[in-house]
Every structure is written in structure tokens, then in C-alpha cells.
Amino acid sequence: MIDKDKTRQKLVDSMRKTKAAASDQTKDSEQSKEQTDGNSETKVVNPKTQSSKSKSVAKSKAARTSPGGAKPEPRASKVPTGQDPYQSGRRVWPD
Amino acid sequence: MPIIALVGNKGGAGKTTLAINCATALARRARTTLVDADPQGSSLQWRAFTEETSGLPVFQSAAELESQVLGFFPQYDYVVIDCPPSVHALQTHEALRVSDIALIPVQPSPMDLWATVHIERAVAQARDSNPRLKAVLIINQLEPRTTLSRLVREALAEIDLPLAATPVRRRAVYRSSALEGKSVFDMGRRGADAAAELDQLIKEVIPL
Numbered sequence A: 001m002i003d004k005d006k007t008r009q010k011l012v013d014s015m016r017k018t019k020a021a022a023s024d025q026t027k028d029s030e031q032s033k034e035q036t037d038g039n040s041e042t043k044v045v046n047p048k049t050q051s052s053k054s055k056s057v058a059k060s061k062a063a064r065t066s067p068g069g070a071k072p073e074p075r076a077s078k079v080p081t082g083q084d085p086y087q088s089g090r091r092v093w094p095d
Numbered sequence B: 001m002p003i004i005a006l007v008g009n010k011g012g013a014g015k016t017t018l019a020i021n022c023a024t025a026l027a028r029r030a031r032t033t034l035v036d037a038d039p040q041g042s043s044l045q046w047r048a049f050t051e052e053t054s055g056l057p058v059f060q061s062a063a064e065l066e067s068q069v070l071g072f073f074p075q076y077d078y079v080v081i082d083c084p085p086s087v088h089a090l091q092t093h094e095a096l097r098v099s100d101i102a103l104i105p106v107q108p109s110p111m112d113l114w115a116t117v118h119i120e121r122a123v124a125q126a127r128d129s130n131p132r133l134k135a136v137l138i139i140n141q142l143e144p145r146t147t148l149s150r151l152v153r154e155a156l157a158e159i160d161l162p163l164a165a166t167p168v169r170r171r172a173v174y175r176s177s178a179l180e181g182k183s184v185f186d187m188g189r190r191g192a193d194a195a196a197e198l199d200q201l202i203k204e205v206i207p208l
């Protein structure tokens, strides 16, 4: 019982610390965004060029395109993908 | 016309498993399609494993996910989107922007719980342009006898998002069915408990 209480406390504390760190990070990135806005461009990585595996799956009999024939069109994004390891292809998973 | 996205910030949380099984369940009631927005393509691969003509078409996501998804209506009643394992991925942002409901599976494990903290902000940001977005945390791979499974609700209470009352248990049939390109609903008695918990979950979180 005492062990379970300790685990509970550790787990809840770790969640609170993670939340606090995430909100600090958010504030920092908002501040640095304000400083750099206007002279930098967010680079968008096209997900379709990220994985050769997905391409080969896409060619399989199961893969189809949208019935609406949605044409992929490159476009600017508000997403700060530049900092994202997933988008920049560094992430390896399943982890 | 509900659009349901399976999102998360961790690989292995159960997004694809819940996407294919919930989409199959919905396809039994209404016209449903599944969009695989994860470059890893697991949902497409699952579909490729079966020769059966199923009532659930699976599409690869287009670069313009939003217009692709909206293009499925009125032909379909439900669109389910299987997202990549990162809230920072472009596909996740687009899915959150277009969806009515974000389902967020989380495993009762510290690393998964910590990673899930970041979803709160991603949902809040998406609501700026998509105020109708509902987001629900779902406990997946619950093992009721372990300490962490018993404590997971308390840990998730630290995240400002509602938690589904129905958890999804860790069950071998979620894995064996995938290998056959099937859902737990197609596994007869072996899949009955899993099918029952998913039916209950769907009733709880998806308007039918």
C-alpha cells in the first residue's frame, strides 16, 4: 500500500513537472517567435517525400486516391515544423 | 458527418489499432472510410493483408488532408483519420483542424503519459480555427492488475482533457486480428470481449 502511494505521488509529480516544462517551453518559443517573426520562413517538409515505405504501400492494391480527386497542392503552413524531429525525418519508431 | 481523428504524441499508443477497429465498427452501421495520414502506412498495410471485400475503404492521405476529408462527404457518413505519432506533425495539425472528435489513446506507462501532456496545447491551438473539436483521452492496453494501470486515471487527471470512462484492455486478439487484415469484430468468440468494450467506447465517445 505504501509502495503504491509512493508510485502514485511520483507519477502525479512527474506529470506536473512535464506540464510545467511544456508551458515554459511554449512561452520561450512564443518569445523567440516574436523576435524572429518577419525575417524567417517556416520550412514545410512534404510528408509524401518522407517515407519510401509509405510510397510502396500506396502502390499496393489496397491504396487508392480520394474519390473527390483531391489534388495535392503545396502550401505554406503555420505549423512550426522546422523543430520537429518527426517531420525532419530523424524520428525512428515504433519506439 | 462526424470526422474522427486518432491522434497522439507517441508511437505504439494504439492509434492505428483503434482507428481500424472503430472504423470497422462504424462501417457496420453507416458509410465509413478510413484515411491513413501516417507516412508509416500501417492502416493501408492492414487493409492490404486481406482479400475480403470489406465495407471499409482505406485511403492514403493527400497532401491537402483537409480538402480530401471534406471531399468524402456526402458520399460517406463517417471519416476516421489515423494520424502519425507526433502532435508536431503536419498531418496531426491538419487532422485536428478538420475533425469533430479527436480520440487520444494512451498507454498506462510513464513515457506515454508524459508525451501526452503536449496534446493539451495542440488541441487548444486547433480550437482557435476549429472550435467544434472535442478531444477525449482513452486508456489503451489496460492491464487491471498492474499498479500503473490502477494509477493511470489519476495521472491523466493532470491533463485538461476529458477521459473516456471505458478503457481498452490489453488483449492478444487486437494483434492477431490485425495480422489477418481483420478487426476484432470479425474474430467470432475470440474477439467478443474486445468487440464489446469497443462498442461501449464508441457509444460513449462518438455520436451515432
Ligand SMILES: Nc1ncnc2c1ncn2[C@@H]1O[C@H](COP(=O)(O)OP(=O)(O)O)[C@@H](O)[C@H]1O
Binding pocket: A094, B008, B010, B011, B012, B013, B014, B015, B016, B017, B018, B042, B085, B140, B141, B142, B168, B169, B170, B171, B172, B174, B175, B178
Ligand atoms: N489493446 C491492445 N491490446 C493488445 N495489443 C495492442 C492493443 N492496442 C495496440 N496493440 C498493439 O500495440 C502495438 C502498437 O499499436 P498501434 O495501434 O500500431 O499504435 P500507434 O498507431 O499509436 O503507433 C501494435 O502491435 C498493436 O497490435
Ligand SMILES: [Mg+2]
Binding pocket: B015, B016, B017, B038, B042, B082, B083
Ligand atoms: Mg499507427
